[in-house]
Amino acid sequence: MKQILALVIFYLALLPLKAQQYPSGINVAAKAPQFEAKDQNGNNVQLTQLLKKGTVVLIFYRGQWCPHCNRQLKQLEDSLSFLKEKGASLVAITPEKPENIKKTMAKTKASYPILFDDGLKIMKQYEVAYDVDAITIDKYKKYGIDFNDVNGSNGAVLPVPAVYIINKTGEIVYKFFDANYTKRPSVKELLSYL
Numbered sequence: 001m002k003q004i005l006a007l008v009i010f011y012l013a014l015l016p017l018k019a020q021q022y023p024s025g026i027n028v029a030a031k032a033p034q035f036e037a038k039d040q041n042g043n044n045v046q047l048t049q050l051l052k053k054g055t056v057v058l059i060f061y062r063g064q065w066c067p068h069c070n071r072q073l074k075q076l077e078d079s080l081s082f083l084k085e086k087g088a089s090l091v092a093i094t095p096e097k098p099e100n101i102k103k104t105m106a107k108t109k110a111s112y113p114i115l116f117d118d119g120l121k122i123m124k125q126y127e128v129a130y131d132v133d134a135i136t137i138d139k140y141k142k143y144g145i146d147f148n149d150v151n152g153s154n155g156a157v158l159p160v161p162a163v164y165i166i167n168k169t170g171e172i173v174y175k176f177f178d179a180n181y182t183k184r185p186s187v188k189e190l191l192s193y194l
Helices: 002-014 047-053 067-078 080-085 098-108 118-125 134-142 187-192
Strands: 036-038 044-046 055-060 088-094 114-116 129-131 157-159 163-166 172-176
Touching (some): 036 114, 036 118, 047 055, 047 088, 055 067, 067 080, 067 098, 080 088, 080 187, 088 098, 098 114, 118 129, 118 157
Parallel strands (some): 055 088
Antiparallel strands (some): 055 163, 129 157, 163 172
16 A cells, blocks of 8 residues: 555656657748848848748757857858858847847857847747746756846747758758757758758
């Protein structure tokens, strides 16, 4: 009887601990949602205008505090000429405030547009946004990362670090989407879809 009671108590103790829920992202062959936002230089960036020039590689990243994001963005900057040779534009999107985008630029030397997703409109359209759970919020605060501070009014919401390739007709032809934020596609893989 004591064992059963102990199991019941153990089970009940686990009930409030809910696993982090992640979105699944929009799929290949879907029409890419249109967006418009300001880049790090205050320029208006529209997907429709970028598609007139060619294919678009769209990156969603978590923030300048994420070493995996910085590594990916730096690799893309280092390979930007290869993307451009294939006729592609590169755009990155983050929930972080514009002053933190400047920190990303300093760390990665990014010269491509990085957009502040004010109000999380783009992340929600592409179904990459998720609310960070309380356990993770507390864990990151111990490392000096307060999502309400770095994201401002966007709060404790992050994107799954996703990559979409959108062809000139606005169709998604490639999707990399993994809730494990340490995994990112190689530049070689992205180039194979351009």
